[in-house]
Amino acid sequence: MFKAIVLDLFDTLVNWDPDGLPVMHWKGRDLHSTLPWILPKVAEALGKKYDLETFMTTYGAVYDEINEERERDGIEITCLERFVRTLQRLGLKNGDNVEHLAEELTRIHMRGVRSVTSAPAARKEAVRRLAPQAPLPIVASPLRRTRETAVAFEREWGVIARIEPRVAEIPSPISDLARRAAWLKTIMPAQWSTLDDALKVWRASVLTALAELQSDTVVVSHFIAINAAVGHAAADDRLVSFEPDNGSCTVLDISGGRFAVVTLGAQHATGVI
Numbered sequence: 001m002f003k004a005i006v007l008d009l010f011d012t013l014v015n016w017d018p019d020g021l022p023v024m025h026w027k028g029r030d031l032h033s034t035l036p037w038i039l040p041k042v043a044e045a046l047g048k049k050y051d052l053e054t055f056m057t058t059y060g061a062v063y064d065e066i067n068e069e070r071e072r073d074g075i076e077i078t079c080l081e082r083f084v085r086t087l088q089r090l091g092l093k094n095g096d097n098v099e100h101l102a103e104e105l106t107r108i109h110m111r112g113v114r115s116v117t118s119a120p121a122a123r124k125e126a127v128r129r130l131a132p133q134a135p136l137p138i139v140a141s142p143l144r145r146t147r148e149t150a151v152a153f154e155r156e157w158g159v160i161a162r163i164e165p166r167v168a169e170i171p172s173p174i175s176d177l178a179r180r181a182a183w184l185k186t187i188m189p190a191q192w193s194t195l196d197d198a199l200k201v202w203r204a205s206v207l208t209a210l211a212e213l214q215s216d217t218v219v220v221s222h223f224i225a226i227n228a229a230v231g232h233a234a235a236d237d238r239l240v241s242f243e244p245d246n247g248s249c250t251v252l253d254i255s256g257g258r259f260a261v262v263t264l265g266a267q268h269a270t271g272v273i
Helices: 035-049 052-073 079-089 098-115 125-129 144-157 177-187 197-211 223-233
Strands: 003-007 023-026 029-032 138-140 217-221 249-255 258-263
Touching: 023 035, 035 052, 035 098, 052 079, 079 098, 098 144, 138 144, 144 217, 197 223, 197 249, 197 258, 223 249, 223 258
Parallel strands: 003 217, 138 217
Antiparallel strands: 003 249, 023 029, 249 258
């Protein structure tokens, strides 16, 4: 059995062109959006409760709210969560199959996103490497750049990635991106045993998330998370034991809670962002 962890940052594997989405005319503005594909399903599901203006106003408020959370907390929030919040604000309860409807809307949305997403030939290497095992389940960090990377696999294999917060970036006590980068550089030479308990707990959660996988899986994650897994496999206490490139593929064998490195991803070409 192997688990593949793929490291990538936003726009290094895929390009997407929102101008290729259908145009929706709303309150004097032309918006390129997946909503023209989504709204018929919403109308069908809500029936007499459906009102276009109410839906658009509610959806817009949730969208703005999520963008504020992204900026404030430095996190990504999935489109599934966006649809769940919108449906709940519209008065739907759990008994109304909110999660099921939100999942349907997410599938419609992601199908639209994939239709305007392309992966240049030079960026398909990670997908091609795994082709003999394809299609595989995909697990992705919630951050936008990993979700965008996962689209390359989703489009090629016709599967939808499962979002796993435990393989997200290492948590930082600093929200400002520039200061966060400086903080990260100060801890990268460290050993896990010297770090505070919160970071040790995060590392343990990464390892648990990987150990819980039940089959060969592509995990789209981040530099430090991958190092946490590789270091654990090698009994290496260093925070950074190797420097995987953007888009590189590291293969781990995980069985019975034991981690072993099968192959390390390419290193040193792209640096740490």
